[in-house]
Amino acid sequence: MGQYEKFLSFENFKLAFARIVRSPRNEYKEFYDKDIKAFEYRFEDNIKQLMNEIEEELYEPQMAERYYIPKSSGFVRPITLLNFLDCLVYQSLANIVADVVHEKVHDYFNVNTFGNIFKKTNDSSPEFFFESWKKQWKCFNDTFKKTYSNGYTYCVKFDMASFFDLIDHETLSQIMLNNGIDKHIVTILKKCLGKWAKTTIMFNENYNKTHGLPQGPLCSSFFAELYLLPLDVLMRRQKDVKYFRYVDDINLMVQSVERGNKLKLFLELAIRDLGLIPQNTKVNVQKIENIDKYMRQKFNNFSVITRHFKSNGRLNEGEHNRLKNKIKRCIKAKEIDKTLINFSLYKLNKDDEIKKMLLDNKELFTSYFQPVISYLNRCFPSDDKVIDFIIKYISSEEELFQYNKAVLVGKYETLPFDENILKQCDHDRSWILRYRMFQWLYRNEKKEILNGYHVNDKDNYFIQQILLWVKIKSMQDSVAKKQLLRKYIFNCKNNNDAHMLFIQGYSLWNEEFPYEPFNLHLCNGGNRYIRRYVTREDTDYFRTKMKELYDIDIPEDFIEKVKERTGYYEELKRAFKDFIMLKKIDTSSSVQNLDIVNHILLSVLGKDFSSMDSLKTLMPVAINVFKEVHDIRSGATLAHPYRNRSTEIRNIITYEKLSSVLNDDKLRNAYTNFIENYRQTETS
Incomplete structure (x- = not known):
């Protein structure tokens, strides 16, 4: 069976679905919880129709939605939300490409490359696309130390700027073709990436772009690895250097400053040949005097604390105070350690001093609202000072990042209803803030307010999805529920958003009215997924x-x-x-x-x-x-x-x-x- 035939197989799409379901739990994946549940209701029909759409060349990728997470630099990181059907196609493509290139790269796993170690479809646990990152970190650290003990005591650390955003679609396509990937698979992927790269945030026109991988989907990390394959091959051929790459972080270990400086320039030119750009920071050849101290500073080994936390559900007093003091030092120096914050705030015990530090230094934590609000939600639910902080922050016109407002509204689960918050969310143009607002209104059982919002076809898919769900779950009148669900089920449009809204509506109908099957024969429109449900036949x-x-x-x-x-x-x-x-x-x-x-x-x-x-x-x-x-x-x-x-x-x-x-x-x-x-x- 050829690559394209394997791609368009039920087993491949079934595995793609499993890999999405088994991907790490995070904010990104939460957006797809309702899609996953709805898609499973008529799983076989949905998979077969999606495959049929591709085979008949009816499949068209949908423009993606984005939200923007603030970075410590003051800029933002774009997170790209694909339509769920597009996610499935993307992962299904990755499955086949990964199988083909695996033989060419697996000998270098945990030798030169350590991050995003991907699996073949015939692996003993294929539902996980990547090996555990914790296992990979340990391999990286052990190999790094061993190389140091062999006399490679100088290190050049190299980072790339905006790595995912700068990946060129033409170059990626050529790399795939050069490594034996079927041209039909390359063509489909290139078409998808081009559509997903389009944005209309600041301009009213859609500009075609030929660069950028969507940040968020699991398999983007795989295609990013593939993009650096020529660089890995080139650097492995160089003498008197040990090359280590963990995703887009590159370390060169050498035996002299002179060799380090030559390879630093060589590496920069190679990276620029791929259309990538090194970070705009000075890169020095560093002499490592004490490898254990260097590794502790570099990688913040928290494994002992993690084991204690898992065993006891909380930190002991000494561990808690050590982490708290580290955060204090960061605040005093006005330099936040990303790894420290992301680790500590998910494990620290309830502590009024930590709460005060977080609330009084919000400008230092602009890029870390997720771990901050996670700590406050876990340790200080329904806290008056926290609630007052949230209301003031959301109501402020001076706060730049709407994502942070969305995190506060969506993730502080005991945030009570407040008219000022509602007014600000309604006034704001940010879709992700409105998305979190609907969840907040639902948690506060504001059924009358929710029923005042009407689904607009101009709203993006995720707004329509959440509004449909919260309204259906809030309504007491079964007739009103049925009327709203019919609107979605009778959707006659044929694009991926319309298909998923139909799937959502039909699944919700059967969840709410399990003893009243919906008669799909009443749907005379042209929605191709409806026709599949009715006839069980392929689309021509x-x-x-x-x-x-x-x-x-x-x-x-x-x-x-x-x-x-x-x-x-x-x-x-x-x-x-x-x-x-x-x-x-x-x-x-x-x-x-x-x-x-x-x-x-x-x-x-x-x-x-x-x-x-x-x-x-x-x-x-x-x-x-x-x-x-x-x-x-x-x-x-x-x-x-x-x-x-x-x-x-x-x-x-x-x-x-x-x-x-x-x-x-x-x-x-x-x-x-x-x-x-x-x-x-x-x-x-």
């Missing part, structure tokens, strides 16, 4: 697009007549697909493909362009349009150098001209006229 590109574009139902017996001739139906689908896809980018080819479509339709009736006038009485609209298309093909495309019946060089038809003379209404009328009357040709 030609019939689907005829319905979506022209509202024409192509009869099954007509399709069977086309299929009587070997290869005809495959050519019909290909030509119709290219007609649609090439309209704007290659009008000449688009018209030629439409002409092929019409030719095949006529051939079913035993006619061609030279004999189609005999059908003019029966289907005049269709024949006139078919003739017009054929004339344009003959006189205004690359099919011929001259205009019809002349020696004058033709002018290629433009998209604007094509849209004018062959608009959707004209084609709808033509194909309707054809389908309504084709059976009469059998008796005439």
Whole structure:
């Protein structure tokens, strides 16, 4: 079985789903909790329809949503939320690519590369895509110390700036092709990455971008590893150096300052060749005098504390005070240790002094609101000073980062209802703050307020998802619940957001009304997932697009007549697909493909362009349009150098001209006229 066939297998998509479900629990994954639950309700149908969408080239990735986490530099880190169907496709692609490249890189796991050690699909525990990061840290530390003991006592530490954002799609595609990845898989991935890279935060236009991996999805880390494969190969060939890479952190261990300086420049040039940029900080060759002290300073070994915390559920007094004093020193120096804060605040005991430090120094913790609010929520629920701090922070127009406001509203679980908070959340444009607001209103049982919000198609998917859920769970009136759910279930649009909203609505209906099955046969719209649920049949590109574009139902017996001739139906689908896809980018080819479509339709009736006038009485609209298309093909495309019946060089038809003379209404009328009357040709 080839790579593309393995990609489009049920087992691969099933594994992709399992890997998403088993990915580490964090804020990012919480956004998908409801999607995962809803998708599982008709799991097999949903997987098969998604595979069918890809196979029939109906699948289109959805533009992603973003939120922005503040960094200590004062800038932000973009976090990208994909539609759940896109997440599945992304992970399914990663599964196959990982299997192919694994043989080329696994010998260097825990020798040169230590982070994001990925597994093959036939691993003994394949549902986990990566090895445990704790295991990898230990391997990294042990190997680092061993190298030092062998005389490599100088170190060059190299970081890359905005690594994920700068990964170039063309370069990544070439790396994949060079390493034996099927071009169809590369094409799908490239299309997805291009769509997900688009943003409309500051501009009203969508600018096409060819760089950047979405930060958030598990498998982006894998593709980032793959992007650095040429660098790993290059650096392993260099003499008198030990090369270590943990994700995008690179360490070169050498035996002299001179060798370190040469390799530092060499590494920078190599990184820039990949379109990446080193961090704008001075990189020195550092002499390591004491390896144990260096490792403690560098990697903050908290393993003993972690073991005690897991055993007892809290820290002993000595451990607690040591961590607290470290935080005190950070605050006094006005330099926050990221690793210390992210570790300590999830384990420190209840302590009024720590609470005061956190509330009084909010400007130092701007980039760490998640661990801060986690500590306050765990140790000081319903605390008046904490609540007062949150209300003032959210109500302040001076606070720059809406993400932090969203964390306060969403993660301090005992935050009571307050009109000032509601007013600020309503006033703010930030979608993630509104998302957390709906959760907060639900926790405070503000059913009347929630019912005053109406789902807007212009809202992003995640806002629609959470608002649907909290409203359904808040409503007491079963009739009102059913009315709202029907709106989602009857959704006739065909994009991934609409598909997931249908899946959400249908799952919620069966959860709320388990003894009242919803009759999907009432859904006459074109949502392809509904059709799958009803018929259990694959979607056909030609019939689907005829319905979506022209509202024409192509009869099954007509399709069977086309299929009587070997290869005809495959050519019909290909030509119709290219007609649609090439309209704007290659009008000449688009018209030629439409002409092929019409030719095949006529051939079913035993006619061609030279004999189609005999059908003019029966289907005049269709024949006139078919003739017009054929004339344009003959006189205004690359099919011929001259205009019809002349020696004058033709002018290629433009998209604007094509849209004018062959608009959707004209084609709808033509194909309707054809389908309504084709059976009469059998008796005439």
